[in-house]
Amino acid sequence: MHKYISTFVLLVFLTASGLQAQVTEPKAKNVQAVKHRVVIQLSSNDTLAWKGLMNNLKNLKEGWGDSVQVEVVAHGNGIQLLMAGKTTQLENIRKFKSMGIDFVGCENTLRERKISKTEIIPEAGFVKMGIGEIILRQEEGWTYIKSGF
Known part of the structure; x- marks a missing residue:
């Protein structure tokens, strides 16, 4: 036993x-295999806020390289960042887009302000609802950052 x-x-x-x-x-x-995922809300048309955003994007890419995925959601006054006739950051947007950073504009903002999609730079995509996109990303586990004021 x-x-x-x-x-x-x-x-x-x-x-x-x-x-x-x-x-x-x-x-x-x-x-x-962990990847950092960051959604950044931009609702400011202040060019200093835009410069600050670009600096943050630069730091994220320099620090984490391809292990960070970033989406910038522009809505309200922030939509001007993506407007061909208003943006002061086109070259930076092109550079960051080529590094895999996505820039999207809110279709609700476009409709409310009577802005045509043709006025938006070709490097940008669109989402139906900017704030909804931010919520969806957070529900998927993305880190949320508000850029600007």
Whole structure:
């Protein structure tokens, strides 16, 4: 009887050790696959706020490179950042777009202000509702940052 108990204890120990190794190993792999995802809200037409945004984008890309995914959502007064006739940041937007940063404008803002999509720079995309896009991204686990004032 003692022999069976010893064998049972040894079997339980080995099984538990094996299970722990199986559980621990995938966690180590997942840590390496983590990607930073950031949604940035811009609702200001202040060119100093735009410069601050560009500086933050530069710092994110320099610090984390391809391990950071960023989406800038412009709505309200911030839509002017994406307007061809108003923006002072076209070259920076082009540079950051080529690095994988997305810039999107709010269609509600365009409609309310009677701005045509043709007035928006081609580097930008569109979302139906800027604030809704921000909420969806947060629900997906993205980090939220408000840029400007």
